[in-house]
Amino acid sequence: MSAPEENLMRTEARTDREPAMRVNPHLAARLALFGIALWLVAGVALAAEPRNVLVLYSNARLVPGNLEVEAGLQESIRSSAERPVQVFSEFLDLPAFGGAAYEATMARYLREKYAAHPPNVIVVAAREALDFSLRHRADLFPEVPVVHTAVSASFPGPLGVLPPDVVGVPVEYDILGTLEQALKWHPGARQVVFVSGSTSRDLEWERLFRQTAKQLANPVEVLFMAQVPSAEVAARLHALDGHAVVFTSGFYRSGDGRWFTPRQSVEFMAQASGAPIYGNFSSFLGTGAVGGKVTGFSAMGRQAGQIVNAVLAGTPPAAIPMPTSMPAVLDVDARQTQRWHIDDADIPASAVVEFKEPTFWENHRTAALVISTVILLQFGLIASLMLEHRRRRKAEMALVQRGGELAHASRLAVAGELTASIAHEINQPLAAILANTEAAEMLLAAGRDRKGDLTAILADIRRDDLRASNVISRLRTLLARQATAREDFELNDAIEDGCQMLGPEARRRDIALVLRRSPGPMHITGDPIQIQQVLINLALNAMDAIGDLPDGHRRIVVTLKENAERVHLEVSDRGRGIAPEHLPQLFDSFFTTKQRGMGLGLSITRSIVEAHGGRIWAESTPGAFTVFHVELPLFVQQSIRMEALAWT
Ligand code: ADP
Numbered sequence: 001m002s003a004p005e006e007n008l009m010r011t012e013a014r015t016d017r018e019p020a021m022r023v024n025p026h027l028a029a030r031l032a033l034f035g036i037a038l039w040l041v042a043g044v045a046l047a048a049e050p051r052n053v054l055v056l057y058s059n060a061r062l063v064p065g066n067l068e069v070e071a072g073l074q075e076s077i078r079s080s081a082e083r084p085v086q087v088f089s090e091f092l093d094l095p096a097f098g099g100a101a102y103e104a105t106m107a108r109y110l111r112e113k114y115a116a117h118p119p120n121v122i123v124v125a126a127r128e129a130l131d132f133s134l135r136h137r138a139d140l141f142p143e144v145p146v147v148h149t150a151v152s153a154s155f156p157g158p159l160g161v162l163p164p165d166v167v168g169v170p171v172e173y174d175i176l177g178t179l180e181q182a183l184k185w186h187p188g189a190r191q192v193v194f195v196s197g198s199t200s201r202d203l204e205w206e207r208l209f210r211q212t213a214k215q216l217a218n219p220v221e222v223l224f225m226a227q228v229p230s231a232e233v234a235a236r237l238h239a240l241d242g243h244a245v246v247f248t249s250g251f252y253r254s255g256d257g258r259w260f261t262p263r264q265s266v267e268f269m270a271q272a273s274g275a276p277i278y279g280n281f282s283s284f285l286g287t288g289a290v291g292g293k294v295t296g297f298s299a300m301g302r303q304a305g306q307i308v309n310a311v312l313a314g315t316p317p318a319a320i321p322m323p324t325s326m327p328a329v330l331d332v333d334a335r336q337t338q339r340w341h342i343d344d345a346d347i348p349a350s351a352v353v354e355f356k357e358p359t360f361w362e363n364h365r366t367a368a369l370v371i372s373t374v375i376l377l378q379f380g381l382i383a384s385l386m387l388e389h390r391r392r393r394k395a396e397m398a399l400v401q402r403g404g405e406l407a408h409a410s411r412l413a414v415a416g417e418l419t420a421s422i423a424h425e426i427n428q429p430l431a432a433i434l435a436n437t438e439a440a441e442m443l444l445a446a447g448r449d450r451k452g453d454l455t456a457i458l459a460d461i462r463r464d465d466l467r468a469s470n471v472i473s474r475l476r477t478l479l480a481r482q483a484t485a486r487e488d489f490e491l492n493d494a495i496e497d498g499c500q501m502l503g504p505e506a507r508r509r510d511i512a513l514v515l516r517r518s519p520g521p522m523h524i525t526g527d528p529i530q531i532q533q534v535l536i537n538l539a540l541n542a543m544d545a546i547g548d549l550p551d552g553h554r555r556i557v558v559t560l561k562e563n564a565e566r567v568h569l570e571v572s573d574r575g576r577g578i579a580p581e582h583l584p585q586l587f588d589s590f591f592t593t594k595q596r597g598m599g600l601g602l603s604i605t606r607s608i609v610e611a612h613g614g615r616i617w618a619e620s621t622p623g624a625f626t627v628f629h630v631e632l633p634l635f636v637q638q639s640i641r642m643e644a645l646a647w648t
Contacts, residue, residue, distance in 0.1 A: 057125045492560055
């Protein structure tokens, strides 16, 4: 047995034995708990019970204005988990049906139907429903507050004398404002045609039109069409032209008894009309009407929903703050403004423009964004590539300049090496000139007529002078220029010049320097001084390599050959040769096997050759011979490849 059961049995046993009036404290506590639980359950049930909102629409269910009010209302009315809100809708269909008997039946029907779910708030949409609710208030949930929506303040009616628990924000249809705007847009209009129908609501609108027409400042002819058969409405509208403007409330019933919703009636009119149509209902937009100053039905529904929320929250209806009327905005159909040639610039910025054809930009926004981004990226890429290219060119130019400077420095070094032989080379003619001058003086001192001898002496002096000046001018050419030249020149001559420059050094070292010219001339494009520098570098190395050979064996052969489109320069010697392991590094900067060598000569030589579009290589057998081969294109079509002047 469980503990509570045991407890209960003991309690019962005691009750049998003890006097009846005695209060058992356990039982009292249990009863109290039970009471609290009941109260809580009831409270929760009450809290969970939904609040009901009954909406009475004046007309039929599918009237577009009703659908919009309903949507706005539902959007505003807040439900909560603790207290949901149920919205019930009823359609009184009053324009089509009516009369005291019908209304009484409807009131009874509603009372009985909603007895099971009595409303906490009643919403009435449009004037007819408000009138109905006021007339039958006593029978129809008299204590329940009423919120009205879509009720016009433009018509005479009960709005001024409503009971304090019947509240709402009225709508004011700005017919005059709409017409004035229309007449501004159609300055040629001489006629305003008002169209309504034959129900009591339609006839009320006609009365309103007549009042409004009196206020029109423009001297226009005003025509009214109410209770006119639909065919005639169509025919008369069809006969209109750009000199007229149509204003309509829409209608429920035409003069021949055809039923419409107001929206359908405007659609019908627009199909026939030769003049633009204006009206104050948002539901006319999209039917073929231009538009007008309207208050959207959904905005009315939203406003009513907010009042309903406040009432359900317990605020007394009269204490709910509200605007005096619903705001109206100019609402137009862009297709119609275009059709009737209304300039976009004349449409106020505050207007709502519906059915606007999306612009190219709106239609293709994503594609346009992607394309413009790609184009921008491309621009950016091109710009950065151009910048990069410019930087590279600048760097290349700087490199070429450095290369030129290095080549020049190397020529200065070579000149240093050749100083002794050059000095000797100049000294020789100078000494000869001196000797000849002394001989001439002696002849003149002797006073004899030795004109012939003197002429021969002067010729010698001239020849020696030219010889010395040739040496100096060659040296100056070798040393002076820094910038890389590009010219067409004959290679045999340039190499022969170089050999002459080397001649004194070769003689000083007792070396035979043999030049074998090519049979025909060989024209190449480039810098002749740099090509001479190639020869001098190779020949000086060869002179070093054969320094140890006995007298009579020291010989360097410079050969020029031509084959197809290339020229070939060979510098060969029979000196100590190059070790095979040194061959791969021969042209690297700072590679040298000499005690006082710099290791730059061959590196500079290769850069010059490559800058001329050529190549250089060596073949050697240690102890036997060494040949340096230089191959150059006969004609370098493009400029010297400056970038090849970068030393390795
Ligand atoms: P450097 O003359 O200052 O050493 P180079 O770059 O002109 O620099 O020459 C690099 C090396 O190539 C030389 O030290 C030498 O070992 C080798 N070399 C160049 N020409 C010859 C040659 N004709 N015979 C043998 N060795 C040579």
